[in-house]
Amino acid sequence: MTLLIAAVIVLITLGITYWASSSTRSASDFYVAGGRITAWQNGVAIAGDYMSAASFLGITGLIALNGYDGFMYSVGWFVAYLTVLFVVAEPLRNLGKYTLADMLVYRLRDPRVRTYAAVSTLVISAFYMIAQVVGAGSLITLLSGGVLKPELSIPLVGVLMITYVVFGGMLATTWVQIVKAVLLMIGTVIMSVLILNRFGWSFSDLLGQVEARNGAEFLGAGVKYKNPIDLISLGMALVLGTAGLPHILVRFYTVPTAQDARKSVVWAMGIIGAFYVMTSLLGNAANVLVGKTAIEAANKAGNMAAPLLAEFLGGQLFLAFISAVAFATILAVVAGLTITASTSFAHDIYNGVMRRGEASSDEQVRVARIATVTIGVVACFLGYLAQSFNVAFLVALAFAVAASANLPVILLTLFWRRFNATGAIWGIVGGILTCLLLIAVSPNIMKVDAPDVKPAARHLVQANALFPLENPGIVSIPAGFLFAFLGSMVGARNRRPDEEAAFEAMQFRAYTGHGVDGSVAHD
Structure with missing residues (x-):
């Protein structure tokens, strides 16, 4: 049943891709759907792009296993759109054309900035894409009863996402995201209604049972993040990172005007806000109804909490529907990430740097399609290597890189008259390197030698962590601003x-x- 519903969704999205392929002729069509997307369509597509596997699978699992600390992901990601609405959306749409680099180069007028901005886009997209591929591998393996191992399920996702982008471009990607957003909201609302009905329409009753099962401390900070500074660092990355995410920013080029860009953010915030409120219901209900032991048995990182809860609430048929929706979620998000990365390579690096703006429209589209295939293959390989990570955690690292490298440069470009190209290059490079270095020596990669911390199989380096925080945002974000300032002085x-x-x-x-x-x- 699951495979049948998933197959129907895939066929619908492939039909959309076939329809969109006839309208994707020029580079503008491929990159930004010719700027013909309406405000409400773009808003729903942004929501579809943003409500990723990290949101549905990862956050539900984090709340189920870690309580309040997991819910901070929901709060951070929703509040982040205030920065996008009030600071970024309108000027980005008025100054750019296809990518973030367009806006920076319009102000700074230095082709070197385009190269470094494109590299930043590729790094951030890679982190985000790995999370979606990890979620896809876990989900398909569970649904197939272990028949489809990640060695087969991850390449399957890769083939589909490459198909969407290569043949349908941004138009197909947009409508795939719209379909996915509608299906995900329907599934989440149904699950929330069933949960509230089971607990007498009382969220307090649900939390009371969570407390009875796990203790009062589960409803407060400190279950996952023993150090409160770690929670603050996570919050900084989530709240500030959205305004620097390339696959979100590029959506503002798909609408005709800056006013439409602002309106689309309002649409997105309404949908995203409702969804993230419901994740609290899903995560806490999974803790009570499914249990932490069963959730961790299915996937140690908790990524299968939502599908297991769906099975408990509505049996195999509802599990099939929710799992198929989760699969559609992954397909839509990886398609958005893939087209963003391929657009950045084709438009910024190939046309802007290698061909000095002389590449024809057909040539750019051809290069973008080749880049799409390459990016898809690399993402699948990296996703296979990162299977033991929680997908929400992986996305949080992408947010940290975006907040450290892109956000300082965007803000200083818009508001500081002494900012220059050297500052932009230093800010991007310094932000990325600081963030990646701190991640490499953090408990994500290295172990923590503490009596109250469980050893985790995911540690790649069996030595004590040099940096104590799981998310580097509290250090790397100020470092990005500092590097941008120092570069501007130089x-x-x-x-x-x-x-x-x-x-x-x-x-x-x-x-x-x-x-x-x-x-x-x-x-």
């Missing part, structure tokens, strides 16, 4: 005489839209 000696006028012109265009052509054809 680059000040080469300051061009027109930089002051360029900043004034950038701000005028960013907040008025003056000079922006009617669709996506910018200066």
Whole structure:
């Protein structure tokens, strides 16, 4: 039954891809659907892109196993959209064309910035994509009763995501995300209604049973993050990281105007907010009804809590539907990540740097499709190696990289008149390297020698961690700003005489839209 429902969803999305392929002719069509997506469509697609396997599978599992600490993921990811709405959406749409690098180069006028921004996009997309592939492997293995091992299930996801992007471009990706968002909300609402009905329509009763089963401390901070600084660091990464995620930012180029970009964020926030409230119901109900032992038996990281809860609430048929929806969730998100990464390579690195802007539209699309296949293969390989990680945790690391490398550069580009290309390069490189270095010497990779910490099989280095926090955001985000500042000071000696006028012109265009052509054809 599960395979049948999943097959129906796949056929629907492949049908969308076939339809979209006839409308995907130029580079603009492939990259941003020609800027023809409406505000509500883009808002639902953003929600579909954002409510990933990390949200549905990962957060539910984290709440079920860790209580309050797991719910902080939901809070952080929802609050993050306030930064996107009030700071990023409109100026990004008015200044850019296809990628984040377009906006930076419009202000800084240095082709080197395009290269480093593209590298940042590829690194962040890789982290995020690994999480989705890990979720896909766990889910399909569970649903097939162990017949389809990750060696087969992960390449299956890779083939489908490559198909969506290669043939349908951004238009197909957008509609796949819309379909997925609708299905996921339907499934989550049904599960929430069944949960509330079982607990007398009282969330307090549910939490009371959670407390009775796990103790009062489970409903407070400290179950997963013994160090409160770690929880603060996680919150910083989640709240600030969204405004630097390339696959979210690129969606603002798919709408006709900056006003539509803002409206689409409002649509997305409504859907995302409702979803994340319901994750608290799902996670706590899984803890009570399924139990931590059964959840960890299915997957040590807790990624299967939501499907197991669906089986408990509605039997095999409901498990089949929820699992198929989770599969669709993964397909939609990896498609969005893949097209973002391939667009960045084709538009920024190939056309902008290697061909100095001289590549034809057909040539760019061909390179983007080749990049899509390459990125898909690499993502599947890395996802296979990272199977023991919780998917929400992996995505949180992607948010930390985005908040450390991209956000400082975006904010300083928009608001600091002395910011320059050297500062942007230092900020991107410094933010990425600081973040990756701290992750490499953290408890994620190295073990923790403490009596109250269980040893984890996922440790790649059997030595005590040098950095005590699981998420590096509290250090790496300020470091990104510091590197950007220091780079700007170093680059000040080469300051061009027109930089002051360029900043004034950038701000005028960013907040008025003056000079922006009617669709996506910018200066």
